[in-house]
Amino acid sequence: MREEDLEIAIKVVIVGNGAVGKSSMIQRYCKGTFTKDYKKTIGVDFLERQIECEGEDVRLMLWDTAGQEEFDAITKAYYRGAQACVLAFSTTDRDSFDAIHSWELKVEDECGEIPTVLVQNKIDLMDQSVVDPEEADLLSRALGCRLLRTSVKEDVNVNTVFRHLASRCLAELRHQEEEYDIASNGIHPLTISAFGPMQHNQKSNHTNGTIVLRSGKLKTRKKKNVFRNACRIL
Numbered sequence: 001m002r003e004e005d006l007e008i009a010i011k012v013v014i015v016g017n018g019a020v021g022k023s024s025m026i027q028r029y030c031k032g033t034f035t036k037d038y039k040k041t042i043g044v045d046f047l048e049r050q051i052e053c054e055g056e057d058v059r060l061m062l063w064d065t066a067g068q069e070e071f072d073a074i075t076k077a078y079y080r081g082a083q084a085c086v087l088a089f090s091t092t093d094r095d096s097f098d099a100i101h102s103w104e105l106k107v108e109d110e111c112g113e114i115p116t117v118l119v120q121n122k123i124d125l126m127d128q129s130v131v132d133p134e135e136a137d138l139l140s141r142a143l144g145c146r147l148l149r150t151s152v153k154e155d156v157n158v159n160t161v162f163r164h165l166a167s168r169c170l171a172e173l174r175h176q177e178e179e180y181d182i183a184s185n186g187i188h189p190l191t192i193s194a195f196g197p198m199q200h201n202q203k204s205n206h207t208n209g210t211i212v213l214r215s216g217k218l219k220t221r222k223k224k225n226v227f228r229n230a231c232r233i234l
């Protein structure tokens, strides 16, 4: 098998309070649809989309998690193995903005530091905004991630969110591949593992018929966890 036959798979988790528009964002991105009805997510949901990014075939696996606290125990398990994260809040919901730090901590607890984007959704309702634009900018700077303002309803900036994350992940991957080359004189040690909710120490598994190859040994950096879990799939 040639390296160009391989595809890069990125697991992205979308987190944030209930009703900020997480499910709508994933539906919009993967299916091109939008519905006004609110049906709260029970536990987790999953959709995927294939894109081309910087000359690479990338499969984005988008994990939609319930924003309601009652599902916290279930959803946390699904953060594991994620390589990127969307932190979402709503323009019209102050609590959802105030809760961003705690969502960030929950994800970091399970995944370490991964490429993240802060998303302010529902900007079509800017006239009802309860979040000062400067506050949102400050928060994104404090988190060290980019802020993107979206309207899933009007399809504004949704593609940019996922393209930005894919691009950040590819940069991390390239960086880590360079580190391998140096560390292993060009020999890439690989193990096989499955994506999805998995234990930190899980090495080999098979779910949904998808095989994910992952690097067996990475240079460890403090809490940096991009692509420690999975990168290229058949």
Ligand SMILES: Nc1nc2c(ncn2[C@@H]2O[C@H](COP(=O)(O)OP(=O)(O)OP(=O)(O)O)[C@@H](O)[C@H]2O)c(=O)[nH]1
Residues within 6 Å of the ligand: 016, 017, 018, 019, 020, 021, 022, 023, 024, 025, 035, 036, 037, 038, 039, 040, 041, 042, 065, 066, 067, 068, 121, 122, 123, 124, 125, 150, 151, 152, 153, 154
């Ligand atoms: N005006 C407006 N409404 C939106 C937008 N995005 C989502 N909504 C609406 O907001 C409501 C909640 O959207 P969901 O996508 O179900 O929210 P969620 O974050 O997945 O909620 P949970 O599943 O409870 O975590 C729905 O009625 C959507 O139609 C947007 O950009 N603008």
